[in-house]
Amino acid sequence: MTHRILVVNPNSSQHITDALHRSVAVQQDGGIAVDCATLAEGPPGISSHTHKAEVVPPLQALIRREEPHTAAFVIACFGDPGLQASREITARPVFGMGECSFYTAMALADQFGVISTTDGSRPRLARYVRELGLAQRFAGSVAVNIPVVELANDPDATLDRLARCGEKLKEMGSQVLITGCAGMAAYREALSERLGIPVVEPALAAVGMAAGVLRSRASAV
Amino acid sequence: MTHRILVVNPNSSQHITDALHRSVAVQQDGGIAVDCATLAEGPPGISSHTHKAEVVPPLQALIRREEPHTAAFVIACFGDPGLQASREITARPVFGMGECSFYTAMALADQFGVISTTDGSRPRLARYVRELGLAQRFAGSVAVNIPVVELANDPDATLDRLARCGEKLKEMGSQVLITGCAGMAAYREALSERLGIPVVEPALAAVGMAAGVLRSRASAV
Amino acid sequence: MTHRILVVNPNSSQHITDALHRSVAVQQDGGIAVDCATLAEGPPGISSHTHKAEVVPPLQALIRREEPHTAAFVIACFGDPGLQASREITARPVFGMGECSFYTAMALADQFGVISTTDGSRPRLARYVRELGLAQRFAGSVAVNIPVVELANDPDATLDRLARCGEKLKEMGSQVLITGCAGMAAYREALSERLGIPVVEPALAAVGMAAGVLRSRASAV
Amino acid sequence: MTHRILVVNPNSSQHITDALHRSVAVQQDGGIAVDCATLAEGPPGISSHTHKAEVVPPLQALIRREEPHTAAFVIACFGDPGLQASREITARPVFGMGECSFYTAMALADQFGVISTTDGSRPRLARYVRELGLAQRFAGSVAVNIPVVELANDPDATLDRLARCGEKLKEMGSQVLITGCAGMAAYREALSERLGIPVVEPALAAVGMAAGVLRSRASAV
Amino acid sequence: MTHRILVVNPNSSQHITDALHRSVAVQQDGGIAVDCATLAEGPPGISSHTHKAEVVPPLQALIRREEPHTAAFVIACFGDPGLQASREITARPVFGMGECSFYTAMALADQFGVISTTDGSRPRLARYVRELGLAQRFAGSVAVNIPVVELANDPDATLDRLARCGEKLKEMGSQVLITGCAGMAAYREALSERLGIPVVEPALAAVGMAAGVLRSRASAV
Amino acid sequence: MTHRILVVNPNSSQHITDALHRSVAVQQDGGIAVDCATLAEGPPGISSHTHKAEVVPPLQALIRREEPHTAAFVIACFGDPGLQASREITARPVFGMGECSFYTAMALADQFGVISTTDGSRPRLARYVRELGLAQRFAGSVAVNIPVVELANDPDATLDRLARCGEKLKEMGSQVLITGCAGMAAYREALSERLGIPVVEPALAAVGMAAGVLRSRASAV
Incomplete structure (x- = not known):
């Protein structure tokens, strides 16, 4: 069946x-x-x-x-x-999809970080992480601040920006990253190779x- | 591949x-x-x-x-x-297997409870849950206190005892249960039906x- | 103005x-x-x-x-x-109204307890308290389990039941109570006198x- | 009456x-x-x-x-x-007055920040917030480090300094501010307008x- | 020197x-x-x-x-x-003396419990443990509810009562006990032997x- | 005896x-x-x-x-x-030795910081502090990143580097420091004098x- x-x-x-x-x-x-x-x-x-x-x-x-x-x-x-x-x-x-991305990241490493789309969404994310009781595992979030639709236009520039967010998140203690938007899914593998840590795609x-x-x-x- | x-x-x-x-x-x-x-x-x-x-x-x-x-x-x-x-x-x-059972349970409901094998293992479990930063999602544990090898001998009696543990865990606020021992795996489905909540088998x-x-x-x- | x-x-x-x-x-x-x-x-x-x-x-x-x-x-x-x-x-x-009742209670004493309408609402309440980051001040909840509409029918019996909930909440460490339903508002003062601790009406x-x-x-x- | x-x-x-x-x-x-x-x-x-x-x-x-x-x-x-x-x-x-300012701020937004008078008072504040069980809602504090008596001497310069503290607190995630000293009360409204977020005066x-x-x-x- | x-x-x-x-x-x-x-x-x-x-x-x-x-x-x-x-x-x-008794107990085992003098002191104790950030290590308190001066009058009866408090604290998860009053100091050793876990005397x-x-x-x- | x-x-x-x-x-x-x-x-x-x-x-x-x-x-x-x-x-x-250094530091001041040997050890330290339930008292860690064996070669330069780590830890809120490696023991007293706060040597x-x-x-x- x-x-x-x-x-x-x-x-x-x-x-x-x-x-x-x-x-x-x-x-x-x-x-x-x-x-x-x-x-x-x-x-x-x-x-x-x-x-x-x-x-x-x-x-x-x-x-x-x-x-x-x-x-x-x-x-x-x-x-x-x-x-x-x-x-x-x-x-x-x-x-x-959000919740499962946190759990999957936590099964791979202790501290997870999130690449957010915009700075405006970051307080909502922090509150949701707290609502789920996961704040002790959350290293923080960094926003890429590119409109979702533009993510596909210039892949190399987008990957660079995502990687810079990822580097900041690593400095903040992240040992695994989550791409906080469906538009970043295509960069999961390249980002993981560039940064040397696992990257979880929520869907x-x-x-x-x-x-x-x-x-x-x-x-x- | x-x-x-x-x-x-x-x-x-x-x-x-x-x-x-x-x-x-x-x-x-x-x-x-x-x-x-x-x-x-x-x-x-x-x-x-x-x-x-x-x-x-x-x-x-x-x-x-x-x-x-x-x-x-x-x-x-x-x-x-x-x-x-x-x-x-x-x-x-x-x-x-322990860690993943917590995350899978948390993807299904807010508060998880654990059927432990023995009372002696319960403080170690509580400390591990705290180490993982998950204490706010942990409703607690109840021990069945049957030797692992006996779990298979009398399935009906064993299921009854597991179900009583599960009822206590529900009273303690558990919305999903985890069977804390490989020997309980065979009872997962029956236990879930009896108790009316999901039961997660760690492996x-x-x-x-x-x-x-x-x-x-x-x-x- | x-x-x-x-x-x-x-x-x-x-x-x-x-x-x-x-x-x-x-x-x-x-x-x-x-x-x-x-x-x-x-x-x-x-x-x-x-x-x-x-x-x-x-x-x-x-x-x-x-x-x-x-x-x-x-x-x-x-x-x-x-x-x-x-x-x-x-x-x-x-x-x-919920949030403000928690804050007002917390301005009156350290640990607050809530008289809930039904047992079914208690896990939602606990999660909301956690979402607000107030779990360390929350002594717990006890449900009166009377339909809202019946609360007005027999005031003496209702007050007795509310007071029994309040006594349990005091044993759980509550130093101030919140009536978790508009239908209990009329009992605020009598309940506070009977129990000897402040009672907060959310609205x-x-x-x-x-x-x-x-x-x-x-x-x- | x-x-x-x-x-x-x-x-x-x-x-x-x-x-x-x-x-x-x-x-x-x-x-x-x-x-x-x-x-x-x-x-x-x-x-x-x-x-x-x-x-x-x-x-x-x-x-x-x-x-x-x-x-x-x-x-x-x-x-x-x-x-x-x-x-x-x-x-x-x-x-x-301190406690009530926290609760009032929390009724207006998720994360509160405090403009402290001096750096010396900041650890005491952090410990008090923890004692009250509110650390998850506290974005942090920034000290203005002007003697209280000088706060009234040059209102424009004082407002500028308070606003700079407020900007830092916003970067730290504050969504509402508290003026941590009676001497700052006169600036509450101007500060709120300048920063675009509510400002709570404790008294x-x-x-x-x-x-x-x-x-x-x-x-x- | x-x-x-x-x-x-x-x-x-x-x-x-x-x-x-x-x-x-x-x-x-x-x-x-x-x-x-x-x-x-x-x-x-x-x-x-x-x-x-x-x-x-x-x-x-x-x-x-x-x-x-x-x-x-x-x-x-x-x-x-x-x-x-x-x-x-x-x-x-x-x-x-209070603070040091917590730390000494924590150096001996994970969860500490306190034998309090009176029920009235227990909420103050819980708040102090929280102020110190130690709530995750605190199994709870049980009050002996004997006036301090009477502790010396009938040593055998007093030891019995202290031991009953200790048994309750063990059931609550305590792995080490603290005697919360100078008057209990003389019972430290006998209590530890009776209960089989370490007992810390604060002074x-x-x-x-x-x-x-x-x-x-x-x-x- | x-x-x-x-x-x-x-x-x-x-x-x-x-x-x-x-x-x-x-x-x-x-x-x-x-x-x-x-x-x-x-x-x-x-x-x-x-x-x-x-x-x-x-x-x-x-x-x-x-x-x-x-x-x-x-x-x-x-x-x-x-x-x-x-x-x-x-x-x-x-x-x-690690655990006791935390408790001793906590008996001297509210927030402790740790001078770590390497950046690689810092996430393990943070997780251990969380496992012990002490995160609310931990101001953070800064790594000296000098091989242990070199710590003894140039005492003046080593003290300078340790002091710089200590200054950063003070800015992060540390009120007492812990030297996170036996090789730093010889600098305990000089470091404490230089920084003006207690320094705890774990052994x-x-x-x-x-x-x-x-x-x-x-x-x-």
Whole structure:
């Protein structure tokens, strides 16, 4: 039997969903199928508490529709919008991409750092890390401050900037990094080689953990 | 290309390794192969800081031998013996079964509880959770106090005792449980159904996270 | 000039708004006017993350409408739904009734305890206290487990049950109590006398802090 | 009936009491009267643990004398001298100006910073914040290092220096500031406008919370 | 050269000073002399913040008088009254008996528990442990609730009661105990034997740490 | 009767043991004898988790041999290798030099800082401080980054470098320093004078605490 993981992009940008799909496809195999869906009713991007609340009703509707043929859900936005509310309406496990990236990083090293998109998002991140009770493992965040759409325009310059953020995070004690935005996913491997420490891509981390949990449930010792 | 995960049972009990293998085999597929090895030089069981130190040299020797044809290691003992020392001698990721069970549980719910084997192990567990900076997510532990070998003798009675531990842990605020001993693996599913909350089996959790990380590295967006 | 505080009941139950108004009216005087509004689009009661997200859009609409003639807003629900999102859309201060009750209690004594409505809400409360970084001051919560609507039916029996919860909270180290539901407001004084420690009523606490901040802004030393 | 709040300046400097009175007068109205008293036996200023202990006996004597016609006391010194000891001898609520400034700031934003008078006071402040269990909300302190008496001499230069401290505190993550000395009260509004974030003046915060609590007690739902 | 440690009993009860002297005399030898002094101006016992403040001026006077011929001071009261204020007026090290008992216990085992005199002192103790940042090592306290003076009347019954407190503290996770009152000093050894874990007597712990620091300063490598 | 403290240097470098002996000899007197032993089977220096595990078996063998004529053991390496494992095999108290240096520093001031040998050891130190639950008292570490053997070559230059590390640690809030390596012991006094704050030498601190505990046990009130 195949277990289906549905990765929900809670914003309405189909190209992000497409990128997500190319990225997370590696997590599927005979036993696990990974699909990606766009939340058509979501905002183009999610960068506020307002957005985080707005996506909840359509996200819940989508989860209710998909639940009969889905084994686990992944909410593919670094701020984990709607995670608690989604868990209230389905018995299927729901994984948050932000949360799972923290745990995966923590399984690789003691102190994790995050490359944030903007300085404006950093206090929200720090508060979320505290809400999760993980502050003692969090070395801090550094913002790249490039608009997400520009991340793809000049790959070499972008990699340089990401690497500079990474160097600062290493000085701050980070032993593993997390790329805090789907647009940075393409740089994961190059960044890890350049910096000499692991780099965790949140969507892959979340789908990886979801797949691990689903396979575990298939275990009949 | 297939990535091989080597699950090392750091004690010398081959029947535990065999049980581990039956359990974690579900995590393998076309891309991931999972092998299990017994540390012949280890003690029959690991229940002290003395044991934890003793296994390090043979564990490191095993890791050095296996490194050329291994993509990731899992140390399959709940106390994560030799985890830090193993990371010092290999560039491959090394996952601790205890640590990964905490993170997997935390991806499923806020507060985790642990069914411990003996009361004697509980202070070590509490200290390890604090060392990892996770005390705010730890609801506590309850010991079953049945010798590991007896766990298999009377399955119904054992399940009853495990369930009573689980009920206490729920009263203490646990929203997800971890079975703190390989011998409890066979009860994971029944326990989860009886208690109505997820139950995480540490070896499966660690192999699941390892597989997720390895597949992520194969991603070329 | 008179500063207007608008107390928003984010659920649609007008009788709760009426009770709120009777209660918080004491906070107004020549310089401060206190009005109460019902969020007609809200659910009848707020008891889940789903509800907390649903109220955000109408709550923001109400705040936008009322902002021109309002100096400060109070969100009158113990779970502080929409607090962060409301702050994103107005330059006026927005006070959360839950949060303010914690601070007011902490200004009166070291350890605070909460009489919760139901056991189901207690883990959410504990997580919120942790999110706010206040866990070291939180003695715990005890649930009265009486439906809100029944709280008014038999005042003597209700007071007895609330007092029993309070006694347990005192044994757990509470030096000041918070009534975690608008329906308990009428018992604040009797409960404080019976137990011999201060009892904080959240709506009054929040309006009190809001009034204090507004008056401070009028200060021209 | 009018509730009287007595604001006690625990040092012997009458001009500070006069300034306090001008500042906190805005918190009174028909229901609340605010008086200020100087502790004649106190030292001219309070800048050590020695001073903090010395004020306790005369402070307690003053509280005992004033208790019959006082509803609540405010100790108007940022270090909260004698707060615990005062609570031991009166059944009236006693509010600490330092403590209340933290809570009021926390009701306005997540991370608070403090403009301290001198570098010498900063470790005492950090320890007090830790004693109160608030370290997770404290962004840090920056000292202006101008003698209190000079704060009034050149208002423009003083405002500039305070604003530079505030800018540093914003870089350290502060989202709301506290002026850690009565002498800075006159700059509260200008500082808030210059920096674009709320600025809390401790005496006003404490009297505001005291007034809120007293009015709450008048509520008869 | 002999270093003199002066142990100051900050209450006026000479018989407690005498008992202290009998107890701590074992810490002296050729290089270290230990004297004990009674603070004649102190209250008969110290059981409140009021008392803690009152002893500061006479304690400082005593320290100033004795400083010329004293190498280190120990404040011999479990609540460490006047510790910070004493450090402000002398360059000699000043050790707190409460604080040192925590550190000595922590050097012997992970979790310490305290046998308190009365339930009324337990919240003050918990707050002090938090102020010192040691809450993660504190298993809790249990009060014997026998007046200090009665502790000596019926040694067997007293030992029984202390042992029952100790058993409760062991169940709460204590691996080492502290006797929280000078009157319990005589039971240290018997209690440790009965319970099978170390028991720390605070005055001895503080004088021991003071002697260790003084001898260290004599080291000329 | 004389109590013997055995200080075990867990590395095989006899010259370090000799230096230890010269340093800690000051802690002995009529009642306490201090001997030092070299762990011949240890590595020349201990700078990894691998080394920490390797020393456990020979260290335990040494402790077993010496136990009959030893009252307390001190493990004389800043990382406290084998501390927990040693406690499992002997009823005698075993003191860790790193741990005791933290407690001794904390008995002298609120915030301690550590002069580390290398930047590579700093994350291990931070994690150990967290494991011990002392993070709130730890101001941080600064590495001198001079090979241990060179510390003795040019004393003036070494003192200058240590003092510069100390100045940085003071700016970071340290009120007391710890020299994180036996090779720095000779500079303790000069460093303390230069910086104006206490400096704790770990071996002396541990022997001092051990001596204090042993003398306490001799007390028969």
